[in-house]
Amino acid sequence: MASTPQRLGRFYFFGFLILVAFDTVVQLAFKYAGNHAFPPEANWAWIVRVFGHPWIYLAVVGYVGNFFTWMTLLKHAPIGPAFAVTHLEVVSVMLFSIWLFNEPLTWARAIGALVIVAGIVCLALAESGAHPEGDAPTEAKGALGVAAGD
Known part of the structure; x- marks a missing residue:
C-alpha cells in the first residue's frame, strides 16, 4: 500500500515530535542525574552515586527510545531535513x-532559538520544493540506489 503525502506528513510530524520528546527527556534526566552526582570524582563511590539515582536510568531508556525512533524516521525521511x-x-x-x-531566558537565547526554528523551516521548505506533489521520497536509498532495508 502506497503512502499518501498526507499520511507521510502525519508520520513525520508525530515521529519527530516523539524524537524531540525523547531527546528532551534524556537531557533533562542527565541534568537531574548530574545534580545528584556532584562533585565528580574518579572513584567507585562516585559511580555508585551516579547509578544510585533513577534519573540516569531514565536517560538510558530515553536514548534507547530515541535510537529506535530515529532509525524508523530515517527509513523514510531525507537525512538533511531530518x-x-x-x-x-x-x-x-x-x-x-x-x-x-x-x-534565565536571555535575548541571546531567545534569538538563538528563533534562528534554529527558522533554519529548520527553511530546510523543510527547500526539501518540499525538491519533491513535487506526489513525488516525495518514501524509502531511503543506499549508495547504489537500493532500498536501505534490502
Whole structure:
C-alpha cells in the first residue's frame, strides 16, 4: 500500500515530535542525574552515586527510545531535513530548563532559538520544493540506489 503525502506528513510530524520528546527527556534526566552526582570524582563511590539515582536510568531508556525512533524516521525521511529537526531539542530543553531549573531566558537565547526554528523551516521548505506533489521520497536509498532495508 502506497503512502499518501498526507499520511507521510502525519508520520513525520508525530515521529519527530516523539524524537524531540525523547531527546528532551534524556537531557533533562542527565541534568537531574548530574545534580545528584556532584562533585565528580574518579572513584567507585562516585559511580555508585551516579547509578544510585533513577534519573540516569531514565536517560538510558530515553536514548534507547530515541535510537529506535530515529532509525524508523530515517527509513523514510531525507537525512538533511531530518537531522535539522533533531536540533529542536535545543529549544525544548531551553524552555524546560527555564521552567524546571529557573535558568534565565536571555535575548541571546531567545534569538538563538528563533534562528534554529527558522533554519529548520527553511530546510523543510527547500526539501518540499525538491519533491513535487506526489513525488516525495518514501524509502531511503543506499549508495547504489537500493532500498536501505534490502
